[in-house]
Amino acid sequence: MLTLREMLVLVKGELLTPGLDLEAGCSKVFASDLMSDVLSFSEPGSTLITGLVNAHVVRTACLVDAMGIIVVQGKRPNAAVVDEAAAKKLPIIATGCSMFEACWRISGNLPDGMR
Amino acid sequence: MNREIVFRQKFEIQGGDFSRGGEVSCEVKNLLKELGLPAPSVRRAAIASYEAEMNVIMYAEHGVLDLSATPLKIRIVIEDSGPGIEDIELAMNEGYSTATPEMRELGFGAGMGLSNIKKNTDELEITSEIGKGTRLTMVVLTERHQP
Numbered sequence: 430m431l432t433l434r435e436m437l438v439l440v441k442g443e444l445l446t447p448g449l450d451l452e453a454g455c456s457k458v459f460a461s462d463l464m465s466d467v468l469s470f471s472e473p474g475s476t477l478i479t480g481l482v483n484a485h486v487v488r489t490a491c492l493v494d495a496m497g498i499i500v501v502q503g504k505r506p507n508a509a510v511v512d513e514a515a516a517k518k519l520p521i522i523a524t525g526c527s528m529f530e531a532c533w534r535i536s537g538n539l540p541d542g543m544r
Numbered sequence: 545m546n547r548e549i550v551f552r553q554k555f556e557i558q559g560g561d562f563s564r565g566g567e568v569s570c571e572v573k574n575l576l577k578e579l580g581l582p583a584p585s586v587r588r589a590a591i592a593s594y595e596a597e598m599n600v601i602m603y604a605e606h607g608v609l610d611l612s613a614t615p616l617k618i619r620i621v622i623e624d625s626g627p628g629i630e631d632i633e634l635a636m637n638e639g640y641s642t643a644t645p646e647m648r649e650l651g652f653g654a655g656m657g658l659s660n661i662k663k664n665t666d667e668l669e670i671t672s673e674i675g676k677g678t679r680l681t682m683v684v685l686t687e688r689h690q691p
Contacts, residue, residue: 485566
């Protein structure tokens with residue numbers, strides 16, 4: 430189990446939605462650029478890792494009960510997308526890591542079977 | 545337990561308006577949560593609603609989402625005016641897609657929509673008429689998730 434705050438440190442990220450709760454524990458991560466797959470296969474309470482930065486990422490994450498979003502590859506969603514995430518109380522972390530590296534950094538710190 | 549409809553609301557969906565895609569389903573989810581329905585059922589209904597809403601935005605001209613709920617059942621009917629679905633059985637197959645590059649750039653169009661709607665609903669009825677439109681009736685039962 431990791432908190433989003435611990436994930437933030439692991440991926441050397443920047444929190445784009447200050448003030449939101451990062452202390453809840455999260456034991457699952459779902460990494461994909463395909464929102465169709467997120468809708469089909471992610472489990473509630475997962476952290477979403479993605480390279481997409483449009484508003485649909487926020488809406489998809491919200492609908493599947495994701496804990497937060499980690500945006501990889503140095504990409505940054507625009508202010509409207511960040512504002513929408515903040516309004517939905519969905520933290521967004523931006524990192525320069527690639528999706529593979531972000532997954533590797535986080536999964537190495539999750540107990541086996543919870544990756 | 546009260547089996548009468550305790551909530552009903554209709555929403556307009558504008559075909560082609562990708563920027564607002566998903567907003568209606570987020571509102572649907574919030575309303576269902578506020579009603580105090582079980583979270584797993586609300587999640588399933590919200591996912592089915594979102595997939596269907598995006599189908600209206602991607603393919604139809606206009607749609608109406610009709611949400612109703614009782615303590616035991618969430619019912620969402622989405623009726624659109626649009627091209628219709630030529631072969632519903634084919635469209636239900638995972639991976640079958642007629643999505644454009646624009647849709648795929650947003651992370652959609654993997655051909656999972658209708659099959660994912662089926663997965664997340666307990667009852668699903670699809671009727672479609674070529675050149676007129678499509679009507680989806682989706683039901684999620686909440687009973688099995690209640691303590």
